[in-house]
Amino acid sequence: MQNFVVDNLNQEEVAKLEKVLQEKTKPSPIGGLYWIEIPENILAPIQIKHKECGPHYFAVEIGEDFISFEFLVRNFKSMRCECIAPATPAQKLFLIEKAKEIFALAGVHFHRG
Numbered sequence: 001m002q003n004f005v006v007d008n009l010n011q012e013e014v015a016k017l018e019k020v021l022q023e024k025t026k027p028s029p030i031g032g033l034y035w036i037e038i039p040e041n042i043l044a045p046i047q048i049k050h051k052e053c054g055p056h057y058f059a060v061e062i063g064e065d066f067i068s069f070e071f072l073v074r075n076f077k078s079m080r081c082e083c084i085a086p087a088t089p090a091q092k093l094f095l096i097e098k099a100k101e102i103f104a105l106a107g108v109h110f111h112r113g
């Protein structure tokens, strides 16, 4: 799984989630895209070695009716570096917990249906 996606959101839910993203994450210059910084204690060894590439982060995309959390560790400095890697199990867990927190703060149900 490369992305964790919740779709079929209504306009009100998207607006609530976006408000929380604006407060709790780092908005990018591109609309609908936010960064979640990854804490140092869960960085993979290669990312610790590449401190100069840091901070490392996850991308969150929000659209008209969906929100998507990407399981890929990125950095702000270099688009092509070996420290850009799929999330480790600990990093995945961190991102899922973050997603839950964002949904809870927004008052939007995490599990749908």
Ligand SMILES: [Zn+2]
Residues within 6 Å of the ligand: 050, 053, 078, 081, 082, 083, 084
């Ligand atoms: Zn690097």
